Amino acid sequence: DAMVIQNPRYQVTQFGKPVTLSCSQTLNHNVMYWYQQKSSQAPKLLFHYYDKDFNNEADTPDNFQSRRPNTSFCFLDIRSPGLGDAAMYLCATSSLSGNTEAFFGQGTRLTVV
Amino acid sequence: GQQVMQIPQYQHVQEGEDFTTYCNSSTTLSNIQWYKQRPGGHPVFLIQLVKSGEVKKQKRLTFQFGEAKKNSSLHITATQTTDVGTYFCAVYSGNTPLVFGKGTRLSVIA
Numbered sequence: 001d002a003m004v005i006q007n008p009r010y011q012v013t014q015f016g017k018p019v020t021l022s023c024s025q026t027l028n029h030n031v032m033y034w035y036q037q038k039s040s041q042a043p044k045l046l047f048h049y050y051d052k053d054f055n056n057e058a059d060t061p062d063n064f065q066s067r068r069p070n071t072s073f074c075f076l077d078i079r080s081p082g083l084g085d086a087a088m089y090l091c092a093t094s095s096l097s098g099n100t101e102a103f104f105g106q107g108t109r110l111t112v113v
Numbered sequence: 114g115q116q117v118m119q120i121p122q123y124q125h126v127q128e129g130e131d132f133t134t135y136c137n138s139s140t141t142l143s144n145i146q147w148y149k150q151r152p153g154g155h156p157v158f159l160i161q162l163v164k165s166g167e168v169k170k171q172k173r174l175t176f177q178f179g180e181a182k183k184n185s186s187l188h189i190t191a192t193q194t195t196d197v198g199t200y201f202c203a204v205y206s207g208n209t210p211l212v213f214g215k216g217t218r219l220s221v222i223a
Contacts, residue, residue: 033210042201042213043156055210090155094211099144101158102203102211 003027006091006105013081013112021076021108023091032074033102034066035090043090049074078110086112117145117204119214127222132189134217136202143205145185147176150216151198159187159200192221 004025013019023032030051035043047056049068063085065077078085088109092102117136126132136145144163148156160169162178162185169176173196175188189196202214 031210040218042215045210045212048210092156092211099161099163099205101146101161102156104155104157107155 004091004093004103004105006089006108008108009106011108011110013078013110015082015112016080019078019081019110021078021089021091021110023074023076023105024072025074025091025093025103026072027093027095027103028071029093029095029103030071031094032068033090033092033094034064034074034076035092037088037090037107038086046076081110081112083112086110116212117142117202117214119202119217121217122215123218123220125220125222126192128194129191132192132196132219133186134200134202134219135184135186136214137184138204139183141182142185143182145178146203146205146211147185147187148201148203148213149198150201154198156201156213189219192219194221194223197221 007022033048034046036046037043045057046060046064047066063079067075088107090107091105094100094102117138119136146161147159149159150156160176165182166180167178173190177186199216199218201216203211
């Protein structure tokens with residue numbers, strides 16, 4: 001049973017056209033993360049939520065925003081996608097303690113045309 | 114934030130050979146985690162090490178945490194084609210969320 005679900009699995013968007021990626025979880029975890037992973041690279045943390053507290057990584061571009069309306073759902077908004085934003089976007093969750101395993105969704109592969 | 118260096122970046126082995134990947138930190142770690150990502154897949158948790166000098170085994174995989182809690186290794190004995198993928202170490206540090214090493218991509222030649 002999928003515990004962290006990302007939709008869609010594949011997303012094609014036009015250059016400059018806003019796009020939203022979604023993530024939901026059935027684990028009731030307090031922490032949710034968004035990572036960007038480009039080909040042959042490690043997942044790069046964009047931001048995370050600790051409950052409703054939003055924490056942005058210092059080098060995350062302003063073009064990337066996030067919303068977490070409730071515990072189960074989290075969204076990644078890319079306001080004006082550029083060609084360099086094409087990547088796999090991974091959502092993950094972990095329990096409040098933080099020092100526990102992270103559960104990843106299957107990711108959304110974003111293509112920018 | 115906390116960073117870990119992971120080597121090697123790539124490793125090609127013949128099926129049946131052993132494989133080791135290493136993670137090193139300049140500061141003491143509270144714990145370290147290991148993940149495996151198959152080609153086209155997402156990272157999957159393997160294990161967490163917490164104690165100084167800790168050694169844990171999962172079948173052919175052996176995980177070690179250094180005495181100073183600044184380094185860790187993952188060793189696979191007698192690799193199989195199912196071991197193909199990228200192995201990442203990842204760490205938390207205080208309030209810093211999970212940050213990944215660059216990973217070691219393992220290729221196994223049958």
